[in-house]
Amino acid sequence: MNKRLICVFLFLALVSAAVFADVEYEVGSKSYINVPVVKVYDHTKAYVVIYMKEGVSYGSTSIPKDWFKQGSSTRKAQVKALPKGLDPYLTICFEDGEFSFVYINMPASRMDSAWGVMNGGKLPDEFDPLLVASRK
Numbered sequence: 001m002n003k004r005l006i007c008v009f010l011f012l013a014l015v016s017a018a019v020f021a022d023v024e025y026e027v028g029s030k031s032y033i034n035v036p037v038v039k040v041y042d043h044t045k046a047y048v049v050i051y052m053k054e055g056v057s058y059g060s061t062s063i064p065k066d067w068f069k070q071g072s073s074t075r076k077a078q079v080k081a082l083p084k085g086l087d088p089y090l091t092i093c094f095e096d097g098e099f100s101f102v103y104i105n106m107p108a109s110r111m112d113s114a115w116g117v118m119n120g121g122k123l124p125d126e127f128d129p130l131l132v133a134s135r136k
Contacts, residue, residue, distance in 0.1 A: 029096045033133045037088035040106055041118035047079075047104060048118055049127075051090060053135045060124040061132055063102065076101055081108035088114045092133045099129035 038058060041048040046062035053059045067077035082088065082105050091103040107114055 030093065030100075032091050032093045035090040035092065035132055035135060037090055037104070037106070037114070039114055039116055040088065040104060041116040042110075043118040043123065046123055046126075048124060049090065049104065051132060051135075059132065059135070061127045062123040062125070063104070063127045067102075077104065078102075079104045079106060082106060090132065092129050094129070094133075102127065102129065 036052040038050040038052060040050070043062070044065075046064050047068075048060060048062050050058055050060050063077055066072070066074050068079065069075055076099075078101070080103050084107075086105075088104075088106045091105060092099070093101040093103075106112075109115075
């Protein structure tokens with residue numbers, strides 16, 4: 001009985017492999033890159049993101065709060081809550097090689113050490129998706 005069952009599964013695997021072998025897939029025009037985040041500071045005008053560059057250095061950038069407004073035509077960003085145990089990161093999305101959207105993936109609790117508050121001061125340069133994605 002076990003041999004018969006194994007033969008049936010093997011036959012089904014071969015048939016399904018043959019069916020899916022004829023499917024042609026196109027390379028998508030959408031891509032993304034994840035960049036590790038050290039800390040995000042909440043400022044009245046922007047989120048200031050400290051991220052890991054290649055090696056042991058850090059970069060900083062500011063993402064305007066206007067980009068986060070729900071229903072806005074200028075919406076290009078969203079803060080997403082991370083499950084416990086995952087480290088913060090940015091997901092930078094591109095469509096046809098052009099920047100389309102950025103997600104700040106952070107712990108849900110603003111009491112987490114990855115979150116901070118920035119009370120004034122000079123903001124770093126505005127978010128340059130290609131520069132941050134290159135991590136240079």
